[in-house]
Amino acid sequence: MLRICAIFVLCLIPLLAAADPRGRIRVIDGDTWDVGGERVRLFGIDAPESDQTCQSPDGAVWGCGQWVSQQVKARYEGKRAGCKAVDTDRYGRIVARCEVAGRDVGRAMVSDGLAFAYRRYAMDYDLDEKGAAVNGRGLHGSRFQRPAQFRSAKRSAVPPSRQDCPIKGNVSSKGVKIYHVPGQEHYGRTQINMAKGERWFCSEAEARRAGWRRARR
Structure with missing residues (x-):
């Protein structure tokens, strides 16, 4: 019996380790x-x-969302991170604290005004955000809407009609934002789900400004 338990524990160790992501960063x-x-x-x-x-x-x-993504990519893309899993969100993503070169990236981003403390879930970075706000760092140098409020407003907005804005802005299972124009291969079967952040666009230029790329087919 003891031998069976020991084997079970040894088998479980790799599974537990896998819950804490480590490796190269690709910024979404x-x-x-x-x-x-x-x-x-x-x-x-x-x-x-x-x-x-x-x-x-x-x-x-100005496009502060795109600016933040660019800043984060410049800082962290391709570097190695060590993360400690805290939870799993409703989209199946691992929610984790991550460090790069021994520094908590969440704290660094909030301190530099690239993100906000998400007080709905944790108060860990409350003082870091207040310091960034007092000193006008990053986003705090502009007028902004908190991301949660922005998402809520988008969900409650009346979507454009297909007749007025026929371009379909789809979000893939990997979180990639792709738009389809009438006549493309997958246009007909692409559905728009506003709850996922998908939307209609009136022009390709509007879609690109919002961060979507054109479907390849």
């Missing part, structure tokens, strides 16, 4: 990465959505 957006091939949602922070905009002090509207 500000707070969602692939780490060693595992999809990870960074714990305790909330970064702007890729199609989110902010307003500068002079009133100019």
Whole structure:
């Protein structure tokens, strides 16, 4: 019996280790990465959505969501991260604290104004955000809408009709944003699910500005 238990424990160790992603980083957006091939949602922070905009002090509207994604890619893409799993979210992603070169990336991003403390789930980075706000770092130099509020507003918005805006903005199972125009191979069977962040576009330029790319076929 003891031998059977020992074998079970030894078999279980690799499974437990797999729950804590480690490896090279591929940035999906500000707070969602692939780490060693595992999809990870960074714990305790909330970064702007890729199609989110902010307003500068002079009133100019700018793509702060795309800017954050670019900044995060410049900092972390291709580097090695060690993550500690905390939970799994409703999309099946591992929610984890991650470190790069021994530094908590969630804390670093909030401190530099690239993301916000996600106080709905944790207060770990509350003071870091307050410090960034006082010093006007990153997003705090502009007028912004918190990402959760932005997502809620999008869900409650009345979607454009197919007749007015026929381009379909689809989000793949891997989180890739792809748009389909009438006449393309998969246009007819592509469905729009607003709850997933999918939407209609009136022009290809509008779709590209929002962070979508054209389907290859």
